[in-house]
Amino acid sequence: MNMKKTIRILLLLLVLLGAAFLIFRTPDTDRTEMIAKYGNETSRFLDDGHGGKIHYRDEGNKDGPAILLIHGSNSMLQTWEPLVALLGDKYRLISLDLYGHGLTGPNPTGAYDADTNIAAAVKVLDTVGVDKTYWVGNSMGGWLTWRAGLSVPERVSGLVLIDASGAQVEQKGKAYLGARLAQSWIGEKLLPEITPRFLVKSSLEESVAQPERLTEALVDRYWELLRFPGNRQASVDRAKTPREPEKWTEVGALKMPVLLLWGEQDKVIPLSHARAFAAAIPASKLITYADAGHLPMEETPEQVARDIDAWIESLAVEAVAPN
Structure with missing residues (x-):
């Protein structure tokens, strides 16, 4: 009798779990719809030679100094x-969706390590005919940079x-909610299928200094492109990829030359990490x-644009100054 009761309870739990899965499951977005919505007239798709298509943009002043822009984890070139x-009148700005992000989608080879992503960025540079460029990266993109x-x-x-x-310092940051879940065993199983919008919104709120500035359109963009076919599984796979801290x-x-730009209210990667970079790279500017x-x-693009422009200008002056 006890055995029958236990079996009935287990069956009921399975039914409830199945119902919950059907209720809360968030399906992938439609690839064609996402490309139409989040691509623009400068969007291009580069054949990577392995069955994948790397989404990139080449914008701004084609005669100006080139800048390559590398986004962070679970972000996109937008x-x-x-x-x-802000900088397009003066600079040539090249951006791409890394593997497992934005409109690029997952890497057919399943690789998400630094060398693979850097090779994808270099392939974009080769395609647009740029030899050397300023590399600008945020978060994971800063690590790749x-x-x-x-x-x-x-x-x-x-x-x-x-x-x-990438800085190896004593003070650790607090990963945003989505990243914490992706690194857990339950997140590995559920996130590729269940990714509610509030999870994305909460993660963004944890990442910025003034959450009230977040627009609904921005939250939708992050949520919809995270659900671009294959991106959620790629997020889980990327979380398990070694980050090679010994580097x-x-x-x-x-x-x-190295310029360090940091938000003082960053809880994900605290300011102590910026100071570690500054101490480790003697010629850097923070x-x-x-x-x-x-x-x-x-959050504050005007300040960031102003400081990047001033820094590149200062390097140009130094380059032509007499010894």
């Missing part, structure tokens, strides 16, 4: 649109690290923003 609008400075220095004019990851010991060997969190290029 995070740079405010900077493109300084890693590119080590692995492909011949393609780098300078580095701009915006709240970049931190090489950061002092960077030979190119600028902080009192009114920004983890995404200064979206």
